[in-house]
Amino acid sequence: MPEGHTIHRLARELRDAFGGRVVKVSSPQGRFADGAHQVDGAVLSSTDAHGKHLFLGFDSAAGRSRAPATEPGGTATCSWVHIHLGLYGKFWIGPGAAPAPWGAVRMRIENDDAYADLRGPTRCEIIDPGEKAVLHGRLGPDPVRADDPETALRRISASRTSIAVLLMDQSVIAGVGNVYRAEVLFRAGLDPATPGREVEPAVLRAIWADLVLLMRRGVEVGRIDTVRPEHEPAAMGRAPREDAHGGEVYVYRRAGLPCHVCGTEVRTREAAARNLFWCPTCQA
Structure with missing residues (x-):
């Protein structure tokens, strides 16, 4: 989707x-x-x-x-x-x-x-x-629209539901799909199973700011790129990603492959009826 x-x-x-x-x-x-x-x-x-x-x-x-x-x-x-x-x-x-x-x-x-x-x-x-x-x-606030995130942050902070599921709830935050969910949680170093109410407010605000950055960049370039400069293919001496979705990512659709940062095998399971991808070491 x-x-x-x-x-x-x-x-x-x-x-x-x-x-x-x-x-x-x-x-x-x-x-x-x-x-x-x-x-x-x-x-x-x-x-x-x-x-x-x-x-x-x-x-x-x-x-x-x-x-x-x-x-x-x-x-x-x-x-x-x-x-x-x-x-x-x-x-x-x-x-x-x-x-x-x-x-x-x-x-x-x-x-x-x-x-x-x-x-x-x-x-x-x-x-x-x-x-x-x-x-x-x-619909919840949309990171691309310069919406005020406060309602979304309050809902997440009051919820026992996992942050992975909350990020896919369009009534909480609008526009986040499976790729952005997996990637923003990796970039935050956050275990996807963490209940929303256990995520520190500063981490939630950092996740929102990261979504604003990544999704607006996606509007401009027409694809999802989430890896930081030091983890780009040229910087790491690795081959570029080959996938119909395009873009360089950390964990999305990389189950069984080594994490770009720590080398641990990327894992997958279902969350919110979609496959969730994460690194058990970087997101411990």
């Missing part, structure tokens, strides 16, 4: 390609036909991301030119398309005129210069501003 940095990057790319312009919206697959009809011919006035949720705001005054909003909640926006990619959803953005659709394209956005095809999302629906506000209210 794409993590929060991917959704923020998508919001920016869609804003760059279509923001402030009239767009044609269709549903070649047909499953979003009614929703596409509601926003077809409207201006894509703003894009927004919160955690793993993407929101596209459309101005109903078709044909009216305006600068793309960089912040959500523009007053002229009356309809939002809410998208959650889930495990299988993908957005493809291409230049030029749109080709004949192939595969199950749930939604297509296009103008004369670019097109974007959405396939396989868990959610693709029209919502109004009130429904959007409710969705935001269910």
Whole structure:
């Protein structure tokens, strides 16, 4: 499942390609036909991301030119398309005129210069501003959005649940997925099984600051890199990581391999219905 940095990057790319312009919206697959009809011919006035949720705001005054909003909640926006990619959803953005659709394209956005095809999302629906506000209210603070982390830190500090599970709870912190969870806990030297209430407040604040750093970097470069300079392949004389997810990491999907720092075999087990990876020595 794409993590929060991917959704923020998508919001920016869609804003760059279509923001402030009239767009044609269709549903070649047909499953979003009614929703596409509601926003077809409207201006894509703003894009927004919160955690793993993407929101596209459309101005109903078709044909009216305006600068793309960089912040959500523009007053002229009356309809939002809410998208959650889930495990299988993908957005493809291409230049030029749109080709004949192939595969199950749930939604297509296009103008004369670019097109974007959405396939396989868990959610693709029209919502109004009130429904959007409710969705935001269910999500925790997002490290990419410069949100205030205090509510998340208080919830973690009061919980008996393990920090590994809490970090994956989108109502606690929005946008953290399996990769960021494993990597930020390694970088903090924290045992994933530690109950939230046993994590020192200073460590929690350091984890939040690290998430802000790593996830914003992910937005910029389009991949997850978490290793410090002294553990990069060139610095250690090791081969670069070869994985479809890309990026240099410490423990994610490295079960059975030696830890880059101490050489201990990286372990894995299930936590929050996902495989958790950690080093039993560095995170003792």
